[in-house]
Amino acid sequence: MAYPRGSRAPLEFGGPLGAAALMVLLPATMFHLLLVARSGPARLLGPPPYLPGPDVLWSPRVLLLWLSWLGLQAALYLLPARKVAEGLELKDKSRLRYPINGFQALVLTALLVGLAVSAGLPLGALPEMLVPLAFAATLTAFVFSFLLYLKALGIPPSALAPGGTSGNPIYDFFLGRELNPRICSFDFKYFCELRPGLIGWVLINLALLMQEAELRGSPSLAMWLVNGFQLLYVGDALWHEEAVLTTMDITHDGFGFMLAFGDLAWVPFTYSLQAQFLLHHPQPLGLPMASAICLINALGYYIFRRANSQKNTFRKNPSDPRVAGLETIPTATGRQLLVSGWWGMVRHPNYLGDLIMALAWSLPCGVSHLLPYFYFLYFTALLVHREARDEQQCLQKYGLAWQEYCRRVPYRILPYVY
Ligand SMILES: NC(=O)C1=CN([C@@H]2O[C@H](COP(=O)(O)OP(=O)(O)OC[C@H]3O[C@@H](n4cnc5c(N)ncnc54)[C@H](OP(=O)(O)O)[C@@H]3O)[C@@H](O)[C@H]2O)C=CC1
Numbered sequence: 001m002a003y004p005r006g007s008r009a010p011l012e013f014g015g016p017l018g019a020a021a022l023m024v025l026l027p028a029t030m031f032h033l034l035l036v037a038r039s040g041p042a043r044l045l046g047p048p049p050y051l052p053g054p055d056v057l058w059s060p061r062v063l064l065l066w067l068s069w070l071g072l073q074a075a076l077y078l079l080p081a082r083k084v085a086e087g088l089e090l091k092d093k094s095r096l097r098y099p100i101n102g103f104q105a106l107v108l109t110a111l112l113v114g115l116a117v118s119a120g121l122p123l124g125a126l127p128e129m130l131v132p133l134a135f136a137a138t139l140t141a142f143v144f145s146f147l148l149y150l151k152a153l154g155i156p157p158s159a160l161a162p163g164g165t166s167g168n169p170i171y172d173f174f175l176g177r178e179l180n181p182r183i184c185s186f187d188f189k190y191f192c193e194l195r196p197g198l199i200g201w202v203l204i205n206l207a208l209l210m211q212e213a214e215l216r217g218s219p220s221l222a223m224w225l226v227n228g229f230q231l232l233y234v235g236d237a238l239w240h241e242e243a244v245l246t247t248m249d250i251t252h253d254g255f256g257f258m259l260a261f262g263d264l265a266w267v268p269f270t271y272s273l274q275a276q277f278l279l280h281h282p283q284p285l286g287l288p289m290a291s292a293i294c295l296i297n298a299l300g301y302y303i304f305r306r307a308n309s310q311k312n313t314f315r316k317n318p319s320d321p322r323v324a325g326l327e328t329i330p331t332a333t334g335r336q337l338l339v340s341g342w343w344g345m346v347r348h349p350n351y352l353g354d355l356i357m358a359l360a361w362s363l364p365c366g367v368s369h370l371l372p373y374f375y376f377l378y379f380t381a382l383l384v385h386r387e388a389r390d391e392q393q394c395l396q397k398y399g400l401a402w403q404e405y406c407r408r409v410p411y412r413i414l415p416y417v418y
């Protein structure tokens with residue numbers, strides 16, 4: 001980690017050079033994956049079948065469709081919520097309020113799409129638009145991050161994110177200067193993290209399933225599994241929407257290109273890679289293998305959900321009977337660290353569960369190609385890097401208590417291995 005002059009916040013992601021490289025590499029990787037998934041050889045490490053020209057990337061009609069999608073999700077966000085949650089305390093001691101209606105947005109989107117399909121909307125045509133749609137999303141992410149950067153020029157220092165204030169415009173543009181950019185009560189980061197991209201991801205999956213049914217008479221078992229597993233994951237995220245308020249994206253990272261592109265483009269267009277692959281490369285899958293894969297996904301989901309819920313319950317109320325019996329380490333901040341239960345096995349049991357699920361999403365695609373395993377490989381790298389960032393932040397927050405926790409729980413993600 002490099003340290004910028006005149007500031008104590010360490011530079012991450014390789015500093016300005018790393019940020020500039022990622023701003024080119026991430027969109028390039030996304031387009032590479034989209035093009036390769038539909039090509040015959042589907043080679044992750046091979047060249048793309050062709051380089052798309054402006055006529056393939058750019059379509060005003062598709063841009064309009066994309067903006068309408070964002071508009072629809074924004075309208076659903078503004079509907080009355082079943083609950084309004086408070087975020088963590090900010091530097092100025094205030095707390096922001098967030099509507100909890102993400103699951104409602106998912107259900108209403110499903111109803112609207114169902115109505116539109118029964119009225120003749122050709123959802124199966126969506127897979128043909130993925131490349132121009134991804135281009136529209138990338139363009140939106142660049143423009144949006146630029147506007148967010150400008151907006152952050154006039155805000156008080158207390159509203160800045162700890163990381164995005166290096167003074168280097170490229171680095172700050174990438175990481176995001178403002179922690180919680182809002183217009184009135186509309187919170188852009190919270191909205192983008194959970195709505196257009198996540199719900200868009202399952203909609204793309206569904207469109208790929210419908211397209212497969214049109215092409216082959218019925219969707220394959222592999223396609224059903226991928227759709228089912230990823231719908232469970234997105235449904236779970238929206239059902240437990242409040243938990244996202246304590247993730248580092250909301251509490252620590254600014255809202256810049258990294259999250260805008262990640263949320264709006266990367267998630268829907270690369271996380272749907274397995275379903276894209278299956279549409280063009282059908283894979284035979286027998287019932288015994290499908291059952292084994294379901295068991296792997298169930299195991300991953302169980303660890304992921306139980307570990308996340310245990311920490312969230314403990315953070316909300318340490319005397320809750322479900323967590324009151326667990327062993328803890330006190331810290332100088334007054335907060336405690338769990339040292340038994342899920343958080344006593346490894347320091348990030350939730351990452352372990354998430355990674356097991358990631359593997360289960362790739363397995364229905366067989367083992368003939370590396371491409372459908374891209375998500376598992378990328379996600380391993382993302383979580384290892386994220387774990388290191390979180391470790392750094394926890395060491396800063398909890399000092400000696402964190403060191404004691406690391407001594408008591410020596411493994412980070414995988415027991416006895418890492
Ligand atoms: N699908 C995807 O692309 C992604 C999914 N994820 C998933 O998101 C979820 C949230 O991940 P993330 O926000 O990275 O991190 P975590 O939910 O693991 O949160 C880390 C925080 O938990 C608290 N904590 C750590 N150890 C303990 C302990 N022993 N006892 C009590 N509290 C502890 C600390 O915060 P504090 O003490 O301040 O509460 C720490 O900063 C994970 O399940 C992850 O897998 C994440 C990134 C991408």
Ligand SMILES: CC(C)CCC[C@@H](C)[C@H]1CC=C2C3=C(CC[C@@]21C)[C@@]1(C)CC[C@H](O)C(C)(C)[C@@H]1CC3
Nearest residue numbers: 026193194236237244247249258261262263266267
């Ligand atoms: C494009 C770059 C390589 C990095 C971008 C990272 C983002 C794609 C991810 C950062 C943290 C995320 C989370 C989820 C999705 C991916 C991003 C935005 C999450 C919403 C997925 C569903 C989970 O249940 C969750 C815990 C709510 C996740 C929160 C973090």
